[in-house]
Amino acid sequence: MDLKLINREILLSFWKVHILYHAADGEVIGQWMIKELRHHGYEVSPGTLYPLLKRMEKNGWLVSTVDAARGPKAPRAYRITKDGREVLKIVRQQLKELGVEVGKHG
Ligand SMILES: [Zn+2]
Secondary structure (H helix, E strand, C coil), rough: CCCCHHHHHHCCCCCCCHHHHHHHCEEHHHHCCCCCHHHHCCCHHHHHHHHHHHHHCCCCCCCHHHHHHHHCCCCCEECCCHHHHHHHHHHHHHHHHHHHHHHCCC
16 A cells, blocks of 8 residues: 555645644644644654645645744744635535545445
């Protein structure tokens, strides 16, 4: 089983859903997100997560800030945007559908 392939093709999308979900709840930082995903059994490296966050920001789903007052090592904090909330809404609906269909064959 090629786990890397599964990660890239499918699970990557799940991680984005987690990110949107948590960013809708409050600011998230990369380090915290990596730990969060680990709790769910996903081993996501910083080299994967940070470009993902950057891409989601480029898509207009997240917006990030760095609190300069916290010094040169201050983490970049991400928040969800209005567009991001719309995406989350669509994903929620689709997850419901998917759960009904795929769940019943489990
Ligand atoms: Zn989560």
